[in-house]
Amino acid sequence: MQIIPNAEQFVEVIIYTFIAFVLMALALLLFFYFSRKKILKKELENKDMELQHQMELLEATLETQERERQRIARDLHDDISSKLNVISLNAHLLSSNDLPEKDFEEISSNIILVTKQVLENSRRIAHDLLPPILENFGLHAALEELCHANSSGELMKVSYINPREELAFGKIDSKNHLHIFRIVQELINNSIKHGKASLINIEVDTTESKCQIHYTDNGVGFDMKESKKKNGIGMKNIKSRAAFLRGKFEIKSILNQGVNAKLSF
Ligand SMILES: Nc1ncnc2c1ncn2[C@@H]1O[C@H](COP(=O)(O)OP(=O)(O)OP(=O)(O)O)[C@@H](O)[C@H]1O
Ligand SMILES: [Mg+2]
Secondary structure: OOOOOOHHHHHHHHHHHHHHHHHHHHHHHHHHHHHHHHHHHHHHHHHHHHHHHHHHHHHHHHHHHHHHHHHHHHHHHHHHHHHHHHHHHHHHHHOOOOOOHHHHHHHHHHHHHHHHHHHHHHHHHHHHHOOHHHHHHOHHHHHHHHHHHHOEOOOEEEEEEOOOHHHHHHOOOHHHHHHHHHHHHHHHHHHHHOOOOOEEEEEEEEOOOOEEEEEEEOOOOOOHHHHHHOOOOHHHHHHHHHHHOOOEEEEEEOOOOOEEEEEEO
């Protein structure tokens, strides 16, 4: 026998179904509302972190600029101005009429000597600001010279391998060559200063679309968490230079196992 629901039961079913749908819709709405809120919060946190990172990089850039200015001012004061004062003083002495022959010769040779030192110092200051080899012969030659200058026999070996040099640096805007040079220079400085390394390997690995510089040293390495607490700006600078290159810089180290870094751009 077939049971036919009466009108009341039918309405009841419809009402319950409607309520169930409304509840489900409400639950879905609440779920989407809260998960959207959570996503927005996370996005905001990420943006904050990114902003903070950029601020840190900017601070490091400004601090480096300030340090460089101080260094140049010190170099100019100690190595140029003070020596020019000596030359000026000696030149005035030379102009006195009753100067004995012996003193004249001594003062003249002093002027020649100090002038030579001033010339050497100004040349060194200019070289520090912009290595001439970089401008005249390009990044590959400048890196080769940098590695050579930091090698000293068996005590310190800096090896540099770049099998596809033309492809590696040919496509990079020459304005950016100095950034790459300074990054490698800072890595070498750190390996010598902190790592007491005796062997550094730099290898440039190039494909059509990408260039990677692999850097390793055999020094004492460092604790990655501890190094963040130190207030050196070398690493921050490397990161901001890598950002200028629209590249990526990663560094890994374990105590007593040296350093392993990679710059890709
Ligand atoms: N190759 C390395 N071997 C051992 N420790 C390293 C090496 N590179 C970096 N570190 C550690 O990381 C820290 C941060 O390096 P960073 O270059 O930022 O600062 P710094 O060299 O101390 O000072 P700055 O570069 O500003 O003169 C160093 O103090 C050092 O402890
Ligand atoms: Mg440093």
